[in-house]
Amino acid sequence: MQQSLGPAGQPLGSLGHSGRPRRGVRDGGPRLPPPATASVSDLSTHDSTRTSVAIERPIVVLSGHPDAVRRRQEASKRLRDAKIQGELASREAWFEGSLPDNFLRVRTPEDFLEAIAGDTLVIADFFVPWCLACRRFHPALIKLASKNPECTFVAVNGADHALHEFVANLGIEKLPYFQFYRCGEILSQFAANLSKIGQLRAEIDFYKARALDHGRSMISQSQT
Numbered sequence: 001m002q003q004s005l006g007p008a009g010q011p012l013g014s015l016g017h018s019g020r021p022r023r024g025v026r027d028g029g030p031r032l033p034p035p036a037t038a039s040v041s042d043l044s045t046h047d048s049t050r051t052s053v054a055i056e057r058p059i060v061v062l063s064g065h066p067d068a069v070r071r072r073q074e075a076s077k078r079l080r081d082a083k084i085q086g087e088l089a090s091r092e093a094w095f096e097g098s099l100p101d102n103f104l105r106v107r108t109p110e111d112f113l114e115a116i117a118g119d120t121l122v123i124a125d126f127f128v129p130w131c132l133a134c135r136r137f138h139p140a141l142i143k144l145a146s147k148n149p150e151c152t153f154v155a156v157n158g159a160d161h162a163l164h165e166f167v168a169n170l171g172i173e174k175l176p177y178f179q180f181y182r183c184g185e186i187l188s189q190f191a192a193n194l195s196k197i198g199q200l201r202a203e204i205d206f207y208k209a210r211a212l213d214h215g216r217s218m219i220s221q222s223q224t
């Protein structure tokens with residue numbers, strides 16, 4: 001699911017000063033009808049001093065109105081997402097695992113600017129720890145880096161205190177978000193979830209081929 005920073009990513013605007021997402025306003029959602037009043041029935045038996053209490057169970061009637069159905073679905077989704085986020089928070093940070101040699105983690109804006117300054121193709125991956133789409137994309141991104149050792153991949157955690165303002169100033173609104181650089185110049189950028197990994201592969205192949213053509217052209221010119 002891409003968060004909005006929506007299915008493509010989670011809004012950077014939702015990050016607080018601490019780098020954690022702000023709490024949303026709770027939807028009132030559908031209300032259950034009040035429970036029915038319990039009735040007490042005295043049942044006569046051979047022992048006239050004993051009584052039995054019969055309590056009527058409330059009958060819950062869920063509205064079939066489209067708005068009510070939608071609110072119930074949204075409430076259910078919020079509960080599922082909260083559960084998943086809680087599980088992620090309790091686990092070891094998924095983004096701190098081992099990476100290929102050509103996959104770098106940047107901790108400061110200076111690290112980022114240094115990483116994109118080279119003449120190799122650089123793919124910058126912007127994410128935040130609680131972005132489910134980012135987490136799902138991460139293993140595939142590691143495989144892409146392993147298959148393209150001539151490229152440099154850069155992981156940028158937008159929740160890091162030192163990077164949050166820098167990432168926000170880049171105008172990134174959805175996560176996961178990718179930028180392509182060569183020699184400090186931005187070549188392409190887009191948001192993509194795992195279902196759009198083909199777009200990421202195509203961009204990598206395109207810029208690798210263009211660099212190869214440029215290299216052949218330079219060799220041809222030097223020989224004439």
